[in-house]
Amino acid sequence: MGQSLTIRNLNAWYGDNQTLKGINMEIPANQVTAIIGPSGCGKSTFVRCINRMHDTVPGARAAGEILLDGENIYAKDPVELRRTVGMVFQKPNPFPAMSIYDNVVAGLKLNGLRNKQKLRAAAEKSLRMAALWDEVNERLNYSGMSLSGGQQQRLCIARALAVEPSVLLMDEPASALDPIATLRIEELILELKKDYTIVIVTHNMQQAARIADSTAFFLNGELIEHGPTSEIFMNPKEKRTEDYITGRFG
């Protein structure tokens, strides 16, 4: 099941450069929440705070509270947190030295699961959820790099799902893909929200309109507006949101 997120007064810095300024936001469980905004406004930084990936960047820090089903993530071990909050990156990044199968089970195997049957079962389940099983089940020991870009991205989604997270962060997961591969990823996201809470960064507003239950508009490190997707696109409360939606800047 998905878990909800509550963000309270989140600030983030790279060195002296403040990238997120006092973000407050509710992200409900089992919904797709889209983050939109012009390039450089802090979308990636925001999602990278949620799995504390931001903390791994030298010189970067964050302050504030992020509650995962009511528990502050900053009180948790970041490595364990990342097994609950999974992430899919902008560019497909399968592990180059691993087969398709090893990619999917990497998170389980490298965290100590040895049982072959359990690994196989998890691989099949994750690949099915990522809608990739039918395309790869006969060549699981091929290199992950042998797949097309869209397949690689679904492989990365399967890899993230295999560790059974409750939240899935996706940072522009389709921006490097062609329209057909993009469509498949979008269908997949709609399918996955039954079981996961999904936060997706996108620069593609049609995409947000197609898949997101709610949409948040970021600008210069601030959350300008967050509401049901239809409202944000049809009837934004903020002038700046409207300007962005209608393409007047960004």
Place this chain on the structure above:
Amino acid sequence: MSSRLRKYRNALMLGIFTLCTLLALIPLFGVLGYVVKNGISALNLEFFTSLPQPMGVAGGGMANAIVGTLILIAIAGVLGIPTGILAAIYLTEYDRVSWLSTLVRFTTDVLTGIPSIIIGIVVYTTLVMKTGNFSAFAGGVALAIIMVPLVIRSTEEMLKLVPQTIREAGYALGIPRWRTILRIVLPTAAKGILTGAMLAVARAAGETAPLLFTALGNQYWAHSLNEPIAALPLQIYQYATSPYKDWHRQAWAGSLVLIFLVIILSFVARLAFRNRKNF
């Protein structure tokens, strides 16, 4: 300037570059050709299977020196390759900026440029004088010291080629950092790292100076790593500077075997390197 003149100059420059390349190749092929021509006639089964004969007696071979060189580079590889790889991991993955990594990088650069005979002397005074005997082990240590900076440098370059997103993908799965490095980053760069290691081994295999007062050389089989051991470069040196025709021939044969050993190592290394294009 007219385009005719430009074309003329262009052709002239191209001609000069080609000529220089050929000039650079002449000594290389000259050496190879000379060694093959002189060495091939002394190569026979006996050369590979027999010990050297006493001074002045014809026949015999370099079996002990061939095996000795293999043992020496094995010791050097076992000591030098893991050390170099682990140091490179420290430099690229854990600490790119502190005074310690700056110091290690500087030392590595200096060490690469130090004449190898000096490394021999240092191992002689620290290891050979302390233990009281020349040994295969001391020779292996000297060769390892030559290899380490080469392995560090090449491994560092290979690790830097692994995209940061690969590491992040590991962390994002909740895999601890050290395990991400050992199980994901290192295998991704493995072919390149092994190529670098192999080239370092090839380089060490041909070193003579650091073996002169560490491994010393041996006319017989060495029975332990604590005894002096024969090595191809040493045997070649000894035979080539002797007054005997037959030993001269054998020195050529030894040179040919050594060159082939190095060529095979480099060749295997480059072969691995060629299909490294995974990322």
